[in-house]
Amino acid sequence: MDTIITMPGHLITIEQAGIERCTAIIEWARRFRNRDAVPSQPPGTVALAFFEPSTRTRMSFEVAAAMLGARTVGFTTSGSSIEKGESFEDTIATIEALGAEAIVLRHSASDAAERAAAIATRAIIINAGDGMHQHPTQALLDAMTLLDTFGTLEKRRIAFIGDVLHSRVFRSGYTLFRMLGAEIGVCAPPLLRSGHLPLDMVELSDARAALKWADAVVVLRLQRERMQSGLVPSLADYRQRWAVRIADVEENSCYVLHPGPVNAGVELDAAVVDHARSLIRRQVTNGVFVRVAVLVEALGIPVVQPSSVVT
Numbered sequence: 364m365d366t367i368i369t370m371p372g373h374l375i376t377i378e379q380a381g382i383e384r385c386t387a388i389i390e391w392a393r394r395f396r397n398r399d400a401v402p403s404q405p406p407g408t409v410a411l412a413f414f415e416p417s418t419r420t421r422m423s424f425e426v427a428a429a430m431l432g433a434r435t436v437g438f439t440t441s442g443s444s445i446e447k448g449e450s451f452e453d454t455i456a457t458i459e460a461l462g463a464e465a466i467v468l469r470h471s472a473s474d475a476a477e478r479a480a481a482i483a484t485r486a487i488i489i490n491a492g493d494g495m496h497q498h499p500t501q502a503l504l505d506a507m508t509l510l511d512t513f514g515t516l517e518k519r520r521i522a523f524i525g526d527v528l529h530s531r532v533f534r535s536g537y538t539l540f541r542m543l544g545a546e547i548g549v550c551a552p553p554l555l556r557s558g559h560l561p562l563d564m565v566e567l568s569d570a571r572a573a574l575k576w577a578d579a580v581v582v583l584r585l586q587r588e589r590m591q592s593g594l595v596p597s598l599a600d601y602r603q604r605w606a607v608r609i610a611d612v613e614e615n616s617c618y619v620l621h622p623g624p625v626n627a628g629v630e631l632d633a634a635v636v637d638h639a640r641s642l643i644r645r646q647v648t649n650g651v652f653v654r655v656a657v658l659v660e661a662l663g664i665p666v667v668q669p670s671s672v673v674t
């Protein structure tokens with residue numbers, strides 16, 4: 364029998380989505396990965412509106428849309444009418460008028476996804492990272508990867524290491540992992556910590572301490588594109604205390620995640636990426652299935668059991 368996943372609307376923040384929607388998306392992503400559920404009809408047009416650079420997020424949405432048989436229309440700031448002075452609002456309204464059913468949006472402004480949702484009359488807005496605010500599909504794929512590894516996040520210790528101040532990956536991940544029952548640790552240079560950090564986090568003095576304390580660490584890139592100069596004295600100085608070293612990974616039983624792009628030799632040693640306890644490649648693969656699930660859910664595509672698919 365067909366199951367129609369309900370269309371709960373825009374995906375802007377983890378808070379708004381709530382625990383039920385998030386766990387449902389992860390469950391669907393797993394079923395699509397295991398091929399025990401298949402979308403039964405292709406969606407229409409999915410627009411990829413990327414006002415900021417991206418490799419993984421953009422390509423995994425593209426792969427996910429292709430797996431669903433959707434038509435994608437691409438968009439990057441360079442080469443578009445943004446360069447001719449078109450406003451953000453006009454661009455979103457134009458993409459919608461072109462017939463896009465979903466607009467996957469990445470932007471450097473922290474309120475961009477909310478603003479797009481306020482303009483859109485029919486299209487579903489999927490936040491693929493807005494400034495320093497949120498990156499809900501990253502949180503979902505990180506949670507899926509951690510759940511694959513641990514079964515449950517209840518009482519599991521997850522630490523974020525690095526530039527939490529500028530990190531939408533931290534803000535959305537923190538919320539989702541807490542909702543799933545994890546304890547959160549934070550390990551960041553004083554000038555790269557937000558003034559509004561949640562109070563229920565364990566403070567960790569350096570990367571070595573984080574690897575000792577945590578069951579898994581999420582290593583964050585220094586977001587130099589969002590940084591005022593002078594927040595980090597020097598990269599050598601940063602590495603000294605905050606980089607994840609291969610020797611520390613080997614000494615502990617902690618797993619390592621990183622949303623990418625990795626700056627090997629800065630926030631972690633290159634050898635960490637391919638270590639047996641690195642989950643970095645699995646994050647990328649899970650990212651495709653999470654995005655399939657998000658599109659299926661957002662567009663209300665009927666899902667069937669493979670045995671009931673007529674070939």
Ligand code: NCD
Nearest residue numbers: 419420492498584622623624
């Ligand atoms: C992250 C992002 O863009 O927020 N990367 C990603 O989506 N894979 C993290 C980052 O850029 O450092």
